[in-house]
Amino acid sequence: MDFTACYADTVSSVAAAARAGRAGRLRALLGGGCPIDSRDNRGWTALHEAAAAGSSACVREILAALHARSCKGVPALVNAQTHEGESACYLAAQRGHVGVVRLLLKAHADVDQMTNDLSCPLYAAVDGGHADVVDLLVSKGAEVNGTHTASCWTCLHQAVYKGHGQIVSILVKVCNLEVLDDHGISPLFVAAQYGQRESLEALIHAGADVNSPAADLATPLLIASQEGHMACVDLLLDHGADPNRACSNEWPQLPIHAAAEFGHTGILRRLLDVTDSACGRTDGMVSPLYVAVNRGQPQSVAMLLDAGYSPDAQDCTCSLGLRSPLTLALSRASSESHRECVGLLVAAGAALEEQDWTQVFVSDSPQLLQLILQHQRFPRLESPTVACSGRRTLTPQELRRMLSAARSCSGSACLWLPVLLSSGLEPSFLLQPRLFQEADSEVLNHLLEFVNWATLPPPLRLILDQRRAGRSWEPRAHFHSLPPLSHICRLRIREVLGPDLLMRSGAVQQLPVPPLLHDFLQFRDIPEALHRPPLPS
The missing domain is CATH 1.25.40.20 (Ankyrin repeat-containing domain)
Incomplete structure (x- = not known):
């Protein structure tokens, strides 16, 4: 009925x-x-x-x-x-x-x-x-202190939740201000959670504890930061809320993590001024960069980096299963917001380990590699650490990690090799037996266009001869003859100017040569390595 x-x-x-x-x-x-x-x-x-x-x-x-x-x-x-x-x-x-x-x-x-x-x-x-x-x-x-719901809310909890400020002012005079529901949540916590500033102010002035944690250790400041209630955050901080108090049983989460994770930039800006930045580098803690990257919040990432948080942060393999914020961003780089995070981290100097480069090289699109190389340049053989405006030069150790990853990803070289060469990588770094043995025929031909194929070291020439005999490599017709003088000249110009300067700047336009030669000097006449789908099994 x-x-x-x-x-x-x-x-x-x-x-x-x-x-x-x-x-x-x-x-x-x-x-x-x-x-x-x-x-x-x-x-x-x-x-x-x-x-x-x-x-x-x-x-x-x-x-x-x-x-x-x-x-x-x-x-x-x-x-x-x-x-x-x-x-x-x-x-x-x-x-x-x-x-x-x-x-x-x-x-x-x-x-x-x-x-x-x-x-x-x-x-x-x-x-x-x-x-x-x-x-x-x-x-x-x-x-006034009885519980009236299945979750043990009192009248004060409900008045705060509904935002009935006049009623809260009546109840705070007679109620237990620290009464908790079945999740350990106080009325003040409810006010912070739902952005009820008037009720929050009444509770604070009545003497309620601004740091009273819930059963899971979340504090009113954390929940207000998470929900984006700027006025409540300001009020709590102005009345003694602790921004450096751990708010989680799982890992030392702080209010700044919540603001960064949910992209509340105004609150994040306020918390940056009062939070101990040691959370961004100390072992056993977690940099807020991790949670900002996890949620794909590039604005939060940019603010944290501008405030001095290290792009490499601390290794959180034990607590989160993540080596660095960049590792996390690369693993989710299929989304635009995470790619933006990758660019911000790399621009700020985040180090790429070999597994990070591998992640980049096996990507289905060369866009991720192009994004990273917008902020990094390859060293020259004779001066490996020369700086270049707007980009950081890879150290020899970083270059070795990248090349090792590249050699292990020869199967996808059709995607990454043209990008590396057009971005200024010295081709000699790739003249390695493994790449010559495993690379696709067109990939290998593309690489050979950037070198003097007539002067290859004997071990590499032997590999080419064996592959040609086994019909796993079909050389381009002009590889059977000596390189023309024009090709030798552009190799020399590339060597003198440096591949990075030649390929990624307007330096070629400053050379005393006819404009018709500009594309030739930048190797734009060379066909791209074609991606061939795998044969059906």
Whole structure:
């Protein structure tokens, strides 16, 4: 049966009059001997109807009739409950009928009577935002610290959650400010979580603990930072909230992590000024760069890097299974936001380990490698650490890691080899037996176009001869003859200027040669290595 519906054919004449607020009609019916305690299909009596309708006149008529008929039955009917456990006082409080509540309390209504779902008149009034009813019930001794939901919320929790500032101001004078629900959450935590600044301020001024943690160690400052409530963050910090307090059982998470993870840049900016930056480099902690990268928040990444957080951070293999923020960004570089994070980290000097380069080389697209090489340059053989505007020169150790990864990824060389060569890598770095043995025919031809193929070392020439005999390499026709003088000249110009300067700048336009030669000098006449899909098995 649907007890929330009202069926007219089951409502008594007395109840119908009370519902309509017709006090004269009600007086006549009761004077004629009609029963007072008849119930409808919801268990409602006429008193429930009058209380819910807010008709003080009808309530008075019913109470007067009860006294006239049987004084002993007054408390029982006044506190009679519907099938949902609602009393007349509850229904009046729920709807904000303060006059009716006052009448019922005078008639000895139970101020703390509970409904089936653990609510009570005070909780109902709080939930509805009826401050005058709340004030009345509190003054009449209503229990203010009882729990009224399955999660053990009190009236103060609910008032804060709903943002009823006037009611919060009433309750903070009489309630336990540190009462906790079943998750260890205090009313102040609720205010921070839902951005209820007025309620938060009232609780703080009443003496509530601004650092009271939940059961999982999350603090009000952390939850306000996570949810993006700037005004609450400012208020908490201004009143002593600790930004360096660990807020997680799993790893030492701080409020700055939450702000960075969810991209709340205003809050992040505030927290950068008050958070100990040691969290970004100390072993056993976790740099906020990790969580910013994980969520793909390039704005947060940029702010953290600008504030001096190391792009390499600390190795979090043990706690998070991640070596560095860059490793994480590369693993998710299929999304635009994570690629942007890669660019920011590399531009800030993040080191790529061999496994990072491998991740780049096996990518389905050369765009990731191109992005990284926008911020890095290859060393020249004679001066490996010369700086170049806007880009950092790879150290010899970093170059070795990159080349080792490249040699191990010869199967995808058709994607990365043209990018490396057009970005200024010395071709001699790639003249290695393994690459010559494993590279696709077109990939190998592309590489040979950047060198003097007539002067290859004997071991490499032997590999080429063997591959040609086995028909795994088909050389381009001009490889059978000596390189033309024009090719020798451009190799020499590349050597003198340096591959990076020649390939990635306007230096070629400054040379005293005809403009028609510019593309030739930058090797743009050489066909790209073609990607060939694998043969079906």
